[in-house]
Amino acid sequence: MRIAVDAMGGDKGPRATVVGAASAVIEDPSLEIQLFGPLQQLKDEISRLPRPLVAATSHMHLWDAPEVISQSMRPSEALRNGEASSMARMLECVASGDAAVGVSSGNTGALMALSRRALGMVAGIPRPAISTAIPTRNDGRCYLLDLGANVDVSAARLTDFALMGEIMARHVDGIAAPRIALLNVGAESTKGAASVLQADVELRRISGVNYCGFIEGDGIFAGEADVVVCDGFVGNAVLKASEGLARMLVQRVQATFEAHWGSRLVGLLARPALKRLKNELDPVRYNGASLLGLAGIVIKSHGSCDAAGFHYALKRAVQEVSRDLPSRLEAELVHRRSVSSLAGGQSLPGQAADR
Amino acid sequence: MRIAVDAMGGDKGPRATVVGAASAVIEDPSLEIQLFGPLQQLKDEISRLPRPLVAATSHMHLWDAPEVISQSMRPSEALRNGEASSMARMLECVASGDAAVGVSSGNTGALMALSRRALGMVAGIPRPAISTAIPTRNDGRCYLLDLGANVDVSAARLTDFALMGEIMARHVDGIAAPRIALLNVGAESTKGAASVLQADVELRRISGVNYCGFIEGDGIFAGEADVVVCDGFVGNAVLKASEGLARMLVQRVQATFEAHWGSRLVGLLARPALKRLKNELDPVRYNGASLLGLAGIVIKSHGSCDAAGFHYALKRAVQEVSRDLPSRLEAELVHRRSVSSLAGGQSLPGQAADR
Known part of the structure; x- marks a missing residue:
């Protein structure tokens, strides 16, 4: 299973995400991690991995993304100027099918906006819920x-x-x-x-x-x-x-x-x-929030989490991929709406006035 | 200091309020408690007071209020049909000046509505805040x-x-x-x-x-x-x-x-x-919520509190009376508004469009 990781989000910087990703690979060697961030910073973090985690590096692939979405950036600004960011490139990797899921500890509003643009929504849901x-x-x-x-x-x-x-x-x-x-x-x-x-x-x-x-x-x-x-x-x-x-x-x-x-x-x-x-x-035990309603899987890790917390978010990612959550959402929500139209078309999600 | 007590609110019934009030009196014998509720029930609770609290009874005065505002009653219903309730009679006692403050563990919405009607508001505040x-x-x-x-x-x-x-x-x-x-x-x-x-x-x-x-x-x-x-x-x-x-x-x-x-x-x-x-x-340590903006003092005790909690709410009541909170609110809010009108009349509380 391939997981795209925005290495740059979060208060603790790329150390937490790189160590967390490496420990997830040690636990589950079927994972392949696509890491996004400024290349040199990623290389530095990889070179500093503690010895027990070094074996994970053969499953970790580095992709250069020179820019970082800051915590204070507005979603609209991220949409306009964020193309070269680790977050946007991580999401492109999911959108192109090169990864089954994306994970970020970064700016939540930006992650929602960029995810929505990169992956689209299911069943008439207007914006992701977390x-x-x-x-x-x-x-x-x-x-x-x-x-x-x-x-x-x-x-x-x-x-x-x-x-x-x-x-x-x-x-x-x-x-x-x-x-x-x-x-x-x-x-x-x-x-x-x-x-x-x-x-x-x-x-x-x-x-x-x-x-x-x-x-x-x-x-x-x-x-x-x-x-x-x-x-x-x-x-x-x-x-x-x-x-x-x-x-x-x-x-x-x-x-x-x-x-x-x-x-x-x-x-x-x-x-x-x-x-x-x-x-x-x-x-941290339950770190890893779901962005529901996207036509793809994105997990938001807590901004203040450490490597153990990030590892937990990756486990959540694997779980959602294995259950194929977006397809379930699409199928069941569309089914509900068609049933409700047949039943008389009362106001139901996806058909309501605020869409 | 005279305190009017709605003995009937709260999940634990009149036992908690009567015992709490009695222990407050033992601690501070300057208190005079006006207890409101169905007379026989109040008498029963008084007769069951543990021995160390019996001395308090000379400071506790019972007032018959045959009805009780239930937790599920809507404020509008309480306003229409609540006159004979322990809550409404307790508030009348405060409104007439026979008590400096009222305390209830009962239905919050009803307490707000009845308090507002009985005591009025200060400085253009439309409804109490808690x-x-x-x-x-x-x-x-x-x-x-x-x-x-x-x-x-x-x-x-x-x-x-x-x-x-x-x-x-x-x-x-x-x-x-x-x-x-x-x-x-x-x-x-x-x-x-x-x-x-x-x-x-x-x-x-x-x-x-x-x-x-x-x-x-x-x-x-x-x-x-x-x-x-x-x-x-x-x-x-x-x-x-x-x-x-x-x-x-x-x-x-x-x-x-x-x-x-x-x-x-x-x-x-x-x-x-x-x-x-x-x-x-x-x-319970901080039991006793303030109903701010009333032209009188009413304390809401937590519905689930026991006698110790109710005792704490009575202490909060004494504190607010001694600082004369409603007069402070009236004076300072009215002053702020007159200053703001002189300064050019920008939108300020009490003058805003939603009043």
């Missing part, structure tokens, strides 16, 4: 979407998100009837934003989807749903606040065990347990 | 608003929230120049919802406010601001998700120390440290 799995109680996980780029969305877009999340949870995670919920400010059907109330009505009309109604913020982590749908502003705020809170709590756990000499002693004994705990809370 | 303090890194705290009832708000409303939060942090918490931030999906001024981008422009124009620009979700817990402003949908989702995550993490900490016999032994030794930690993470 989704990632977050850990829930009882060792579960839950997809949250959208996560960042679709703000002020209509009911039809929320319904799209729900259907795409449903298809992903069913095909990628093998959940027979994923529980779908809409994030709202109350569990009653009378409270909330107009678009959310309307999406609730639309989702109740759609057959064959295990739609469970509204969920409040605390329901996400309680494991009450497999897919939680909201607009990109809300999803982004919830995800980032959760990351910040988890970091704060882990620090407090550590501080608690360092506060007094008695605690310090216990802390020493408790170190293995605390380490396990920290790993469990580590957001 | 704010609560949340713990941040380095033992700090941060006010988040709005938290539940104002969805789909305009830039002018977000600016209102910012100014009200600023005044509260300055007067109630004694912070000389509170750092104010707008929650957004990116720190750059080009990304985000239109209302948030416009509020950013408005806040930059206002002199004498320490406005720090945009903040992302993780910045809330990092302690980057003293007041974080967002619409009620986003604030509610972030707050509830955070509560859910904190609960999940505390459970995992406990589970980690119970998983293996080695850990269990350590867990036994670590118990005092874990207990301290649990108290630190306890959302």
Whole structure:
């Protein structure tokens, strides 16, 4: 399986992506990595690989892309001036079929815009939605979407998100009837934003989807749903606040065990347990967000992730390729729309007024 | 100081409110509590008070309110049919001046609507905003608003929230120049919802406010601001998700120390440290949300809180009364508006198109 990697995105620079890619190859030698970035920088990173990872280099192919899309670049600017960037060239490699999937830790808005132009969309979806799995109680996980780029969305877009999340949870995670919920400010059907109330009505009309109604913020982590749908502003705020809170709590756990000499002693004994705990809370565990609705597979890795996190994002990429997610989305969404037209053409995703 | 208490709101029934109120009185015997609820139920709870709290009963006055506003009741229904409810009668007591502040754990939307009708608003604020303090890194705290009832708000409303939060942090918490931030999906001024981008422009124009620009979700817990402003949908989702995550993490900490016999032994030794930690993470610590913009003081206690949490909400009530928050809001907001009219009458809160 060939994977195109934008080596230049992310706060930790190409070191994290190159080391992460190399360790993924060591784990799974069937991978071939196409690395995009300024050639000399890539060569430098390859030459600095720790000895146990050197064997991976025969599966890593370097492609020169002299420019880098910065975190602050607007999507429109990336579209106009980004052709020579590592991100754009990585996506061309996916578009041409030379790689089955692309992965980047870079600027999310630019990645969405460039991906959409390079790969196109499926089934009338106007723009990609972003989704990632977050850990829930009882060792579960839950997809949250959208996560960042679709703000002020209509009911039809929320319904799209729900259907795409449903298809992903069913095909990628093998959940027979994923529980779908809409994030709202109350569990009653009378409270909330107009678009959310309307999406609730639309989702109740759609057959064959295990739609469970509204969920409040605390329901996400309680494991009450497999897919939680909201607009990109809300999803982004919830995800980032959760990351910040988890970091704060882990620090407090550590501080608690360092506060007094008695605690310090216990802390020493408790170190293995605390380490396990920290790993469990580590957001990296589920690194690798999906750009849903593209006619190709692109994985967004967290901008602050390290090599281990990037490795995890590559695993997510392999998983989505092996389940052929875009074809599933295309087939199922188109089928739903044709059924709905036959049934009387009520307002449904892809046919709604905001397209 | 006289405090009117709606004894009937909250998931734990009148037990939590009556016990919480009694323990507040034991701690501060200058308090006089006006308890509202079905008389017989109140009497039953009073008669069941544990012995150390019995002395409080001479400071607790029972008022019959035969009806209860349920969690599912719509605000419009509460306005129409709620006169005989414990919530409405508690608010009448505040409106008539028989109590300095009212406290309820009940239906938030109903509380907002009934409070607004009973007490009126200050300085052209159309509806109350809800704010609560949340713990941040380095033992700090941060006010988040709005938290539940104002969805789909305009830039002018977000600016209102910012100014009200600023005044509260300055007067109630004694912070000389509170750092104010707008929650957004990116720190750059080009990304985000239109209302948030416009509020950013408005806040930059206002002199004498320490406005720090945009903040992302993780910045809330990092302690980057003293007041974080967002619409009620986003604030509610972030707050509830955070509560859910904190609960999940505390459970995992406990589970980690119970998983293996080695850990269990350590867990036994670590118990005092874990207990301290649990108290630190306890959302109850900061129970008591403010309904800002009312021409009177009303505190919303968390629906799921126990007696200790309700006690904390009463302390918050005392604090707001002693700082006379509504008068500060009225004086400062009216002053700002007159200054801004003299300066050329640009669009400012209270004068904006959506009023």
